[in-house]
Amino acid sequence: MTDKLWGGRFAEDITQDVLDYTLTVDVDERLVFADLWQSVAHVLMLGARKIVPAEAARDLLGALLRLRDQSENGRLRLRPELEDVHFNIEQQVIEDLGREVGGHLQTARSRNDQVSTDARMYLRRVQLDAVEANLELIGELLGFPEEELLAILPGYTHGQAAQPISVAFWKTAHASLLLRDVRRLRGAFDRTDESPLGACALAGTSFPLDRQVTARLLGFRAVLSHALDATSARDYLIESASAFAIGGNNLSRMAEEIVVWSGHEHSLVEVQDAYATGSSIMPQKKNPVVAELARGRAGRTAGTLVQLLTMAKGVTLGYSCDLQEDKPYLWHAIDAYLSTLRIVAGQTRGLRFDGARGEELCWDNFSTATELANHLTAGGLAFREAHHVSGALVSALIRRGATLRDTAASAEILAGLGHPVPEPVLARIFAPRTAVTGYTSPGGTSPRSVTAVRAELRAAVTAYGAWLEGTRRRLQRAHDAAFGAARDVADGADLGKALDRIAPDLPTLYGDLS
Template sequence: MSKLWGGRFTKPTDKLVEEFTASIGFDQKLAVDDIRGSLAHVKMLGACGIIPQEDANKIRQGLMTILEDVKAGTLTYTVENEDIHMNIEKYLIDRIGPVGGKLHTGRSRNDQVATDMHLYLRRETKQIVALLADLLQALVDTAEKYIDVVIPGYTHLQRAQPVLFAHHLLAYVGMFSRDAERLQDALKRIDILPLGAGALAGTTFPIDRKLVAKELGFSRIYDNSMDAVSDRDFILEFLSDASILMMHLSRFCEELVLWSSTEFGFVELDDAYCTGSSIMPQKKNPDVAELIRGKSGRVYGNLFGLLTVLKSLPLAYNKDLQEDKEGMFDTVETVKGSLALFAGMIRTMEVRKERLAKAVKEDFSNATDLADYLVRKGLPFRQAHEVIGKLVLYCVSHGKYLADLTLEEYLEHSSLFEADVYHVIDIQTVVDARNVHGGTGSEQVKKALEKAKEDTARLGVWVEQELAKEL
């Protein structure tokens, strides 16, 4: 098969070279975006009189028939035609004749592929933000459902202080909200049109780049042609944001794995998100949470892979840049799948209230409040800290918790204790005492929940508006 670029060559490409250099095995994902870019490009070529309008119309009609085949999944691709651009152009020429070759006037595969990736990543980033909005809604709904449930809070994975379960969930609402903000901000760098940069220096044809940008919905165009074809910062930024997002999911998954274990028993994950063992009939494994946790490493790898590809590349286009796509595609699919599954896992999760109520009573997470109690009685904090430390040691050695001690036992450790000490160490009192902005007190958590509802609703409106632009 003769190449569309074969005029310079006197012998065919080695078969192994064809297979090694071909990208059609993965860049066929860009088929719709490639055709969208071509439709805008040919519209501009006709409008600017660079090719006859009749030819532009014929090319447009040919592209539309190919687009229908792409959407129907009936188009086949060949390694001989290397990539998605050459495959589609070959189909176009086969269908409408030599006039199809005019489509490539005033552009290169370099600015063409960059445009495809900007279009693809712009759309997919918005869809990921939509999935984040759904996850945020699931977290908000779950926090509201269990608004009165108290859970042990941890530092160093040791019992620290009791917190409202809703407060714990809202911590992740903060994380995932920042993830959404990062991706929304990344769209500023994704939403730039490279088409018109040519191979690296622009083109001699009187093209109208702004017309193409308007047609494709880009807010701005690259100001430098060399930057346009070699820039992959927008992909790196997306991969970085995706890595942070997956790290947040991984942290939460780790907690779900712990919480659903027999040792913790705080939550019960729905059967739909667990699997069994091939040998141990009693097992219910949190495989979805574990796999999402594991896939974070895969996304990190894609980020570091592209950073390594780019670190020594001179301007402008180099074949190394073909390695920018597979990691991007893989990250998009990994993040989308993880978010969709995680939201479902949260919605169907059962919180075991009785187990949690028992857990928060059988520890010393109210010890800080006891020290604060003595401080309010006039004892310096460091002395109060020592008194309570010895009191906890006394409890441990006698198999008791602070609520089990008699007033006489308290008075043996400090004469400042009075009967009101039992109210101070009550778990609900301990929680509600933290009535400061950002604290776990019931009033503050209710306020935070209302704000989270409002923020999530606003994000939902943004998603709806932005996805409508991609239709």
């Protein structure tokens, strides 16, 4: 008979090839903290409900605390022959206490509810880290100097110059975009922050569990009550992967503009030397490699989303090993997303925009032609007719090899079209800076509008920052309370009294949301 923890009905062990193919210890290292924490919560509940003897609960908690100390000191190693983090922790408890006592650890618990609980606990950390990294990047974007309110850039549609904007307007646009990533992450957090522990394999158990107390000990704000749903669900992982993929795409779009605008043909922005590299053969090159990699690594987050959707689509309710293919890809996406957020924040801090170059390009690419149409419309002409007149002016100037800088030629052409405009008026309305300051509608490019938007975005950042800090405090309090109670009981305290002592530090559940 095999000596595996699950091996009672097996006459022979799996081969090394099968073990190598099925083990997950290489990706489970990130879950050690969660598996130890949930094991402590589980044993506290088992002892409080008298499902295991008080003395066994005391010994189990002592063994788990010893493993936690080893983990924090870097001495806890997951052994590949034990397949995954759950069997590693259980086996090491059994080796410490013997099977008669250590064998109680898995009472009323399955690897199916364990792995979902661990993954949710780890993912909560990641989601909060991603919120923090986004808020830091948004802060960099919103921290622009006042002169960037009038530092001119060409705005683009269809890849073609469209209308003048300011550097501050561009930065607040990306900040606004990233703030939606924060909102997505917070929403994903809410649906991740539900405890599946106690659902067991898929159908619950005949033991009188208290799933609410374990949820509170683990810092969850709700219990996912339906056992089959709790063990089968992977939508919270897919939703998180979607948030990471959308966030990666948003970072990629910003990176694309940095790459294109830093080229000589545009010369609108220069990245700090620390975020660029040179060429192995061309000494003049300065390559914006951080921006290029941010673009490329968005593919990792997008690919993970597709992988998870494909993995889950054919799996019926109840656990199947297909589902263990979630973590290797998700871990890569998490690492790519968080590292990109953090390095892009550093790059953003050192970006140097050339507003004079931006203004020059706006003069030469007819980007204020709309202002002539608006001027004529304000004078009583229907906008569609004014649009036609402005287009005819642009066409005539192009044929002459002229631009809107040539106000004398523009005045002559407009007079010939039957819509004369004095040259001094044209010089004013064609100036890119006039357009930027004149777009005073809410959300527009004017300094007043951009300043108002920045204030709104900063207020949202402050609110999300407060939520982030409060949520981390809640999880830390629950963590400290659970391990504090475990240590008290291991040292001889009454288990019921230990739980009563920590009750004020545990979150209040807001109910089942299934």
